[in-house]
Amino acid sequence: MSQPESAFADAQAGGRSGESLAKLAQRYGLRRAIARPRFHVYLRQLWERRHFITTYATSRNVSKYSNSALGQLWQVLTPLLNAGIYFVMFGVILQGGKGIPNYPVFLLVGMFVFTYTQRSVTAGAKSINGNLSMIRALHFPRAALPLAYTIQELQQLVISMGVLLAIIVWFEPPTLLWLLIPVVLFMQTMFNIGASLVMARVGASMRDMNQLLPFIMRTWLYASGVFFSIQDKVAGVLPQWVANVMYANPAASYMEAMREILMADYRVQRHSGPDWIWYSCAAWAVFALIFGFWYFWRAEERYGRG
Structure with missing residues (x-):
């Protein structure tokens, strides 16, 4: 009889004799298949699956718009259309861009940057409950x-961003500061990963989070200065x-930070923060990444249950 079969037979016998399953597992050197590893081991396991993570992300990207006529163009058209609608509402009708040089660029930069974080957080909140069959069928770090x-x-x-920069060139000549664009995107990506991990755990335990998230995101949108200059519209009315x-x-x-890089007039006239x-x-990037991984890892054993 093999070791697993012997352990199973002894487990039945142990149940009748009162011997705990923990002692039986210790006797045969067995351990839980979904036991949470140490934090550094968990990070190493994620790194070992980096090719799976990137391939999975790429395949989802390719298939996302496969049923639409314009396909991947919607990746660019969606934020552009949103920016066009908000420009009419806030820039033309409500005069929210009054006094801001190159307001179309100001709005486009805000929309593209905020949309990146918004979509990352929203997708992270659905990442666990939307893949329960995979989680229950395969053993891998759930943070993947x-x-x-x-x-x-x-x-x-x-x-x-390629399309955005092509549009901005019509309004703003490129400068050496544009070389800092990857730095800002790197820090924002660090933050997005951490925020996505936090929301993944929250979304896995709170089924109503997906219903509340659109309202949270909309409030965050309006409070982030996407359509207006915080320095002009807020500091001029409320305390600094x-x-x-x-x-x-x-x-x-x-x-x-992105506006300071891309918009010379905006930077010179001190409309920025x-x-x-x-x-x-930098602080948000480091804090969110470290806390996000730790917070998600703490509940590793509970994902996919129930």
Whole structure:
């Protein structure tokens, strides 16, 4: 009789004799298949599956718009159409861009940057409950799923940023500061990964989160200065500390940093945020990444149950 068969027979006998399953497992050197590994081991397992993560993200990206006539063009058209609608509403009708140089560029940068974080967080919240069959069938670090979803959004952003830069060139001549664009995107990606991991755990335990998330995202959108200059519209009416709190919002920090890079007039006329915006970007990136992995890892054994 093989060792597993002997362990199963002894488990039945042990159940009748009162011997605990834990002692039987210890006797035969067995361990739980879904036991949570140590944190550093967990990170190593994720790194070993990096090819699966990137391939899974790419395949989802290719298949996402496979049933539409325009296909991958929707990756660019969606934020452009949203920006067009918001430009009419906030820039033309409500005059929200009054006093802001190159307001179309201001709005486009805000929309593209915020959409990247919004889509990453929303996808992360659905990554566990949307893949229960895979989780229950295969053994792999569950953090691979929200990580793959964020990489998928990053792949879409790279295409969108190419179109965005092509549009901005008509309004703003390129400068050496444009070389800092990958730095901002790298920090934002770190933050998005951490936020996606946090929301993946929350979404796995709170089934109603997917219903609440659109309202949370919409509130975050309006509070991040996507359509207006925080310095002009908020600091001019409310105390400066209120504007500083809004600037400390991670979405606003990454938008302001990107605007400072891409918009020379916006930077010169001091419409951008305070001098510590880049510190805020770096702090949010490091904190979200470390806390996100740790927070998600703590519940590794519970994903896919029930």
